[in-house]
Amino acid sequence: MKDAFEYFRTNLVDIMANYEGEYIAIIEDTIVAHGRDAKRVYNSAKEKFPRRTVFLGQVPRKEAMVL
Numbered sequence: 001m002k003d004a005f006e007y008f009r010t011n012l013v014d015i016m017a018n019y020e021g022e023y024i025a026i027i028e029d030t031i032v033a034h035g036r037d038a039k040r041v042y043n044s045a046k047e048k049f050p051r052r053t054v055f056l057g058q059v060p061r062k063e064a065m066v067l
Helices: 004-010 012-019 038-048
Strands: 023-027 030-035 055-058
Touching: 004 012, 004 023, 004 055, 012 030, 023 038, 030 038, 038 055
Parallel strands: none
Antiparallel strands: 023 030, 023 055
């Protein structure tokens, strides 16, 4: 089984280019759902793949964050 978090981490630059600021649902090494509402993204992924473990992550924005 491939690790979804590892896929997210190693492909973050490409993911940011397509999904900046959105939530994404990943199963193994495939993005199966995305959008602005975390609950909808997760539910969409679970509807498509009810027996699979879903990794849900928020793709960061490119702007600098000042804390």
